[in-house]
Amino acid sequence: MASCCTEKTMAVFNNFVRGEKLHKVLDVIEITPQLFVIRFMRDGLDFIPGQHVSVSIPGTGIQREYSIYSSVNDDYLEILFRVVPSGVLTPRLSDLRKGESIIVDGPHGYFKLPEEPLKHKYLFIATGSGIAPFHSFIKSYPDLDYKLLHGIRFPFERCNPEDYNQDRLIYCLSRGIDDNYSGRVTDYLSENDVDPDTLVYFCGSSQMIMDAWQILIAKGIKPEQMKQEIYF
Numbered sequence: 011m012a013s014c015c016t017e018k019t020m021a022v023f024n025n026f027v028r029g030e031k032l033h034k035v036l037d038v039i040e041i042t043p044q045l046f047v048i049r050f051m052r053d054g055l056d057f058i059p060g061q062h063v064s065v066s067i068p069g070t071g072i073q074r075e076y077s078i079y080s081s082v083n084d085d086y087l088e089i090l091f092r093v094v095p096s097g098v099l100t101p102r103l104s105d106l107r108k109g110e111s112i113i114v115d116g117p118h119g120y121f122k123l124p125e126e127p128l129k130h131k132y133l134f135i136a137t138g139s140g141i142a143p144f145h146s147f148i149k150s151y152p153d154l155d156y157k158l159l160h161g162i163r164f165p166f167e168r169c170n171p172e173d174y175n176q177d178r179l180i181y182c183l184s185r186g187i188d189d190n191y192s193g194r195v196t197d198y199l200s201e202n203d204v205d206p207d208t209l210v211y212f213c214g215s216s217q218m219i220m221d222a223w224q225i226l227i228a229k230g231i232k233p234e235q236m237k238q239e240i241y242f
């Protein structure tokens with residue numbers, strides 16, 4: 011018993027030395043059976059919208075990166091994640107319950123808006139849980155001039171649509187059919203013009219980002235106008 015307590019104390023101490031901290035889980039919100047938001051104590055963690063944190067569950071030794079989903083104005087932190095059924099961490103993350111703790115390290119990353127965010131026009135392109143940093147941008151800066159393309163398979167995979175200006179949000183449905191655009195984000199980009207002054211941000215799979223990048227280059231958008239966060 012005593013050695014078990016010592017091991018736990020040492021593990022917490024080692025996390026502390028590495029700059030990682032335990033954060034208490036406040037809520038686990040199921041958006042779909044595969045898509046979850048974990049809300050946890052902020053504990054003074056300062057970040058710039060678009061940055062990510064490394065997250066681990068105590069005792070597992072497994073660490074993965076997650077974009078911060080919440081706004082800089084919230085007194086808690088949130089991440090949004092898709093459960094990868096064959097994945098090592100995400101099935102365990104979805105089993106977390108209120109009151110348990112996660113290990114958080116960060117923030118990290120340079121996927122940020124320019125210094126004067128309200129002086130630009132943006133095109134945000136996301137697939138699946140890649141909407142996370144854009145949610146943080148938009149909730150942190152409600153007056154942002156943006157258009158958000160969100161690629162999902164079915165309409166029920168929308169994540170907190172109420173948090174966006176509906177005139178600025180376009181869902182691209184790759185499988186289900188409703189009033190939204192039917193097709194992938196890359197189809198939408200091929201079929202529609204993009205304002206040459208737009209700053210373009212991509213987040214999601216490397217395949218989508220490579221394909222969308224090439225479409226936009228062909229439309230005259232310069233590489234220096236584009237930024238990407240690759241999840242896998």
Ligand SMILES: Cc1cc2nc3c(=O)[nH]c(=O)nc-3n(C[C@H](O)[C@H](O)[C@H](O)COP(=O)(O)OP(=O)(O)OC[C@H]3O[C@@H](n4cnc5c(N)ncnc54)[C@H](O)[C@@H]3O)c2cc1C
Pocket residue numbers: 062074075076077078089090091092093094096097098099100101119138139140142239240241242
């Ligand atoms: C900077 C950064 C930020 C990230 N932010 C987020 C985020 O906000 N939300 C989020 O859900 N993920 C995010 N990821 C991906 C995340 O870090 C993990 O890779 C993912 O959650 C899978 O972890 P796992 O341990 O369950 O699966 P693993 O065991 O690590 O991977 C299993 C397989 O799943 C693939 N895979 C990884 N992610 C996905 C996915 N989303 N959809 C389908 N297949 C996938 C991997 O390529 C691998 O082949 C981010 C990655 C990076 C690098």
